[in-house]
Amino acid sequence: xxxxxLYHALLRGNGNKEKVFFRPILMHFAARFNNTxxxxxxxxxxTLVESNIRAMEYFDTDMVSLISDPYRETSAFGAxxxxxxxxxxxxxxxxxxxxxxxxxxxDPDVFNCERTYDRIKGAEYYxxxxxxxxxxxxxxxxxxxxxxxxxxxxxxxxxxxxxxxFSNLLMxxxxxTAKKFARAQIEAGCDLIGMGDxxxxxxxxxxxxxxxxxxxxxxxxxxxxxxxxxxxxxCGDITHLLESLKEINTDIIDLDWQVDIDLAREKLGNExxxxxxxxxxxxxxxxxxxVYAISRSLVEKxxxxxxxxxxxxxxxxxxxxxxxxxxxxxxxx
Numbered sequence: 001x002x003x004x005x006l007y008h009a010l011l012r013g014n015g016n017k018e019k020v021f022f023r024p025i026l027m028h029f030a031a032r033f034n035n036t037x038x039x040x041x042x043x044x045x046x047t048l049v050e051s052n053i054r055a056m057e058y059f060d061t062d063m064v065s066l067i068s069d070p071y072r073e074t075s076a077f078g079a080x081x082x083x084x085x086x087x088x089x090x091x092x093x094x095x096x097x098x099x100x101x102x103x104x105x106x107d108p109d110v111f112n113c114e115r116t117y118d119r120i121k122g123a124e125y126y127x128x129x130x131x132x133x134x135x136x137x138x139x140x141x142x143x144x145x146x147x148x149x150x151x152x153x154x155x156x157x158x159x160x161x162x163x164x165x166f167s168n169l170l171m172x173x174x175x176x177t178a179k180k181f182a183r184a185q186i187e188a189g190c191d192l193i194g195m196g197d198x199x200x201x202x203x204x205x206x207x208x209x210x211x212x213x214x215x216x217x218x219x220x221x222x223x224x225x226x227x228x229x230x231x232x233x234x235c236g237d238i239t240h241l242l243e244s245l246k247e248i249n250t251d252i253i254d255l256d257w258q259v260d261i262d263l264a265r266e267k268l269g270n271e272x273x274x275x276x277x278x279x280x281x282x283x284x285x286x287x288x289x290x291v292y293a294i295s296r297s298l299v300e301k302x303x304x305x306x307x308x309x310x311x312x313x314x315x316x317x318x319x320x321x322x323x324x325x326x327x328x329x330x331x332x333x
Contacts, residue, residue: 003062004191007135010273011229011251013306020299020331021308023063023275024324025233025254028086028317030055038317039083042068045122053129059321060328062308064130065137066122066185067194073141073177074149075115076108086317096151099163102170105150110181119181123188135192137231138185142197143215146174153199160207171215178219183226192229192251195219201236201256208241217248224249231275235313242267256312257282261302273306280311283327284319291323295330303333 001009001016010021026033031041034051041048045066052064069089075081079093096102110116119138126136141149147170148156159167182193197216200208220230229251237258238245245253246268253272255264257279264274278294286294298309309331315324 003134004132006062007191010306010308013271018333020303020333021062022310022328022331023061023308024059024310024327025065025067025314026052026055026061027068027314028088029315029319029324032317033058033321037085038087039085039089042089043083043118045118045125049122049125049129053126056134059324063135063137064126065139065194066119066126066190067137067139067196068119070141070145070149070196072115072119072139073108073146073174073181076110076113076177076181077105077150079150081115091149094150094152096170097155099166099169102166102173105170105173107173108177108180110177110184116181116184120184120188123185123190127189136190137192137194138182138190138228139194139196140178140182140185140219141174142195142200142212142232143171143174143178143219144199144203144212145197146178147171148199150174157199157203160203160211167211171211175215175219179222182219182223182228186223186226186228190228192231193223194231194233195250196233198233198235200234200241201238205240205244209244213244213248216250220249233313239263246272252308254310254312258312261298265305270306273308274302275308275310277310277312278327280313280316280319283311283323284316286323288320288322288326292326292330295327299330299333 006016028038030051031038034054036047071081071091077095079091079095082090082092223230231252232250233254236256239259255276257277
């Protein structure tokens with residue numbers, strides 16, 4: 001059973017009886033493992049793809065991804081991006097300040113914008129090298145995350161409370177680009193699309209239900225129509241959102257370390273794949289044996305469910321290689 005077949009078995013709920021699916025989020029870690037910089041990883045699709053494949057082969061992970069930073073779509077809307085050798089790229093411009101700015105936002109052509117096209121080319125390059133044997137995950141920003149990238153986090157959260165016209169119009173424009181970007185990645189070879197909307201952990205359930213839930217459901221339905229699955233990633237504690245998240249029909253949901261997996265399973269039901277949820281700081285700082293024991297306890301407990309082993313968020317760049325290898329070993333049933 002190759003890794004793509006293992007992925008489809010996971011979605012069906014009849015996974016490989018020999019191992020649990022293993023998908024840590026690798027970005028800066030993968031770049032350094034491949035003896036390159038985060039700046040090069042985020043700016044050049046060949047570096048990103050080759051770094052992920054090298055890490056996949058060494059640590060026996062079961063999926064590769066195009067995730068790099070939050071500013072692909074933001075760049076397509078017109079923001080300048082500064083690449084940092086050993087840090088996350090920085091957005092140099094706040095594009096939106098008023099509702100007139102929102103009305104005047106461009107409708108980006110994702111094939112003609114450098115950073116979005118780079119990710120599309122990455123999907124093609126993965127398929128060229130892997131030849132359909134490994135699941136490839138694309139990536140888009142969720143509507144609230146992208147709105148915050150364009151308007152500023154504090155400003156956007158305040159607008160949710162005080163200016164629904166501004167908030168709705170901005171997120172509607174983000175939705176148009178998210179759909180185009182997702183479809184382009186799928187057509188280029190992605191088997192699923194990761195959707196990052198980390199800021200949602202910082203809003204209450206009523207705000208999520210009013211502004212975000214239907215948009216998430218709409219994006220997920222669109223991606224399904226395009227022939228791919230969706231992995232939703234919201235960093236932080238989303239316990240208060242679980243009842244709402246069960247209604248959006250995502251295929252996979254990442255849980256950060258603050259969320260109880262048993263409670264999430266109870267609230268979300270048995271059909272969604274749950275990923276997680278070891279604290280990345282523990283993966284970095286604990287001993288190899290301790291990381292193995294933590295991982296093994298999760299594998300033993302959830303191996304008969306739709307479950308994939310991962311940290312709650314990105315594996316840190318300082319994580320010892322032997323600790324990630326310990327997680328990988330722990331997936332063997």
